[in-house]
Amino acid sequence: MKIIVDCFGGDNCPDAAVKGAVLALEEDKELNVALCGDEDKIQAVLNTLSYDQSRISIIDAKDVITNEDKPIDAIRNKENSSMVVALNAVKSDEYAGVVSSGNTGALLTGSTLIVGRIKGVSRATLAPAMPTLISGKYTILCDAGANVDCKASMLKEFAIMGSIYAKKAFGIENPTIGLLNNGAEEEKGNALTKEAYQVLKESNLNFVGNIEAQDYTSGKVDVIVADGFDGNVGLKATEGAAKAIMTLLKQGITNGGIKAKIGYLLLKPILKHIKGFLSTDTVGGAIFLGVKKVVVKAHGSSGEIPFKATILQAHRMAKGNLVSLIEDGVKNG
């Protein structure tokens, strides 16, 4: 079971991708990886490392999709880019999944256009796992921004896929599903969420009702279902506010004289813990649910540790037959 690692397009590429892949191979003896991108540059990084050559291969691809590229144009025109080559390669039975830290929009577009959607899935969904106030608990958000102007039936599909993923990724037997809304009561919402509420209520899912955006961090539900526009707004607002608080804290400490600096040193373990809370470095990347292979987006700024985690995550999902479970789930949903 081989995972393709797109080694270009992220901030720390190819180093972080290649090193992360080698670390993943060390940790998971069943894993095989194919590193995709400029062979010479990948080999140059590999030459600095010791690794099991029998479980690693290179797929050469000279071009790179950057974050400035427009997704649809990049997928259509940059056919020799590491991302497009990786997405074409993963269609073969030899490979089970792709990990990339490159342009998110291009990865989503390419996954749909090149890899293709699972039969019965009308839209694939970008599903990051978000840290919560409950230690060790993550809430999966679908959709985080891949689809706007959704219909209620699409939100139901997201709920099915998110539920299956939560079960596989975090071992939750019957994941709770919350619908992102502008109020907790059943009658609240816009046209979409009012309809989606009824659709979810009548489904076999463990639907627990509406949640509000403060529940991105509360740990109240296992899966938050949302139109991608709203999901994206809530996610970016959450990240933005958390960063704002940490920025204020940092500014205060920097400008606060010796007392503040000693205070900082004494609180350092706690602040480190909070920084850890803000990060999903150890649980992997945002998975793209609904396409025919496992596709996971590592954060653009990923270093080797997040890359390792994301590669291991992709492998676990591939071994767990996530794609065929989703196919069955959507069929029976």
Place this chain on the structure above:
Amino acid sequence: MKIIVDCFGGDNCPDAAVKGAVLALEEDKELNVALCGDEDKIQAVLNTLSYDQSRISIIDAKDVITNEDKPIDAIRNKENSSMVVALNAVKSDEYAGVVSSGNTGALLTGSTLIVGRIKGVSRATLAPAMPTLISGKYTILCDAGANVDCKASMLKEFAIMGSIYAKKAFGIENPTIGLLNNGAEEEKGNALTKEAYQVLKESNLNFVGNIEAQDYTSGKVDVIVADGFDGNVGLKATEGAAKAIMTLLKQGITNGGIKAKIGYLLLKPILKHIKGFLSTDTVGGAIFLGVKKVVVKAHGSSGEIPFKATILQAHRMAKGNLVSLIEDGVKNG
């Protein structure tokens, strides 16, 4: 120029409302207030205070709308509630505005049904001022949740009203307007924001393009325009994340032993500053733009200081002719 204070419905009522009104009278010698609610209970609080009797009056109203009441039912059926009595009273020329810390939905519904919309305004908008990372700078959000399923023309109205309010409330000559979107580029968005982008671009407003939800706290623009569903999601996510970080910090300090406690004492001024950042207690409440009188929602948990700030805010907006400026703005927009 008299402001009506709805003295019931909030967490600390009537004490906070009555005391806040007396503080406001002390600070602003041009202000007159009418306290609305159960006369005996209001008088009981007044009896504990010294105040200028010539500038204070009481409008008796025995009933109260609670947060559990459904807005439309409460406005229709609780005709003797302090909120409904206040909203009916404010229609008279004697009064310029209402401040309430009661049920937000009821206040919005009542403002529209009883006070009525300004001619040319298709929907009134709830517009809180949000603190940002730029010291002393607030970003006004319209709409924060009063209207869902908006049209592009409504977002333009929000932008006009928000711009006039930003000018009046914060003295900003030509307020910058950002459109809440799921990406910064012009072509990003859902059907609504793509259309609204073009409408705003062609307007006379100082439209600076799309902003993303992390800009709730960045201070990048003076006014964020959004459909109320999305605006609400971003606002609650921002508040939720900020609270989550502060909760983690508190938990860490509580469980961190003596070192953490000393660290906390040393960093206390900074943490207090951050807590201040999270609060809008000194700038007042969320104004409801587009109705024929000034209506301001004080936070449900307001104590006397936030109440005072909100009453003063309502008075400033009334003196600044906010309502007629909005009428002109919408007519010429």
